[in-house]
Amino acid sequence: MPLASPDKIVIEKSPAYFHNKDVPARIKQLNSKMKIILVVRDPVIRAISDYTQTLSKRKYKVLHPSFEKMALNWSNADANSTSIVNSHWGAIKVGIYHKHLKRWLQHFPPDQIHIVDGEKLITSPAAEVNQVEKFLGLKSVVKPEDFAIDPHKHFPCVRAKGELHCLGATKGRKHPKIQIEVLQKLADFFEPHNLEFFKMINRKFYWSPERKVSLIH
Numbered sequence: 453m454p455l456a457s458p459d460k461i462v463i464e465k466s467p468a469y470f471h472n473k474d475v476p477a478r479i480k481q482l483n484s485k486m487k488i489i490l491v492v493r494d495p496v497i498r499a500i501s502d503y504t505q506t507l508s509k510r511k512y513k514v515l516h517p518s519f520e521k522m523a524l525n526w527s528n529a530d531a532n533s534t535s536i537v538n539s540h541w542g543a544i545k546v547g548i549y550h551k552h553l554k555r556w557l558q559h560f561p562p563d564q565i566h567i568v569d570g571e572k573l574i575t576s577p578a579a580e581v582n583q584v585e586k587f588l589g590l591k592s593v594v595k596p597e598d599f600a601i602d603p604h605k606h607f608p609c610v611r612a613k614g615e616l617h618c619l620g621a622t623k624g625r626k627h628p629k630i631q632i633e634v635l636q637k638l639a640d641f642f643e644p645h646n647l648e649f650f651k652m653i654n655r656k657f658y659w660s661p662e663r664k665v666s667l668i669h
């Protein structure tokens with residue numbers, strides 16, 4: 453972590469921290485008062501985003517198995533009633549949020565972990581950022597008018613000094629179109645895990661399959 457003066461807050465982020473088994477203990481060792489911010493989104497969309505990112509880094513994209521093949525068991529990937537979700541695939545495993553959060557809660561008290569609904573961060577960014585300001589003990593300065601929607605990617609961008617700052621080319625990539633039966637299978641797979649997660653955090657996020665399908669297609 454870089455050094456900072458007492459009136460500054462340093463934020464460090466990586467999606468990999470959440471699911472790496474060694475990280476909570478190491479962060480606690482570094483600073484047991486560390487405030488943790490976890491951004492979660494619908495795990496089905498997260499898996500597709502993860503796959504899209506991996507694919508974008510491959511040289512020979514056509515040789516790469518489809519999302520459907522990866523998400524369902526390899527030999528039986530036709531979304532029929534007997535094919536089951538491949539819960540060993542990293543893109544799926546990371547989305548079982550309660551399993552990872554449980555580990556963090558063994559090292560940090562719940563009030564030291566703030567959860568951001570990643571879906572709401574897209575639709576109502578100011579409201580989500582205002583909660584983060586409160587969690588960090590900062591004066592609330594962010595307003596809805598500080599954001600504008602990117603007309604091409606349909607994600608929020610930050611308005612600062614009259615200019616629009618959007619996230620770079622590697623964020624908001626176009627996702628592949630996924631068979632609706634596979635989306636449904638994944639939604640069914642994640643449902644009990646999401647419920648377990650909501651119970652753990654005593655909050656509920658509205659990640660409905662209908663919205664998911666309309667967002668993806």
Ligand SMILES: Nc1ncnc2c1ncn2[C@@H]1O[C@H](COP(=O)(O)OS(=O)(=O)O)[C@@H](OP(=O)(O)O)[C@H]1O
Nearest residue numbers: 467501502504573574607608609619622623624625
């Ligand atoms: N404002 C805004 N602009 C662009 N993208 C946005 C925004 N808010 C959330 N997102 C979603 O963030 C996804 C990338 O998340 P991360 O930055 O954590 O991923 S990573 O660090 O690259 O692994 C990225 O995933 P993809 O859509 O799959 O690219 C976006 O869906």
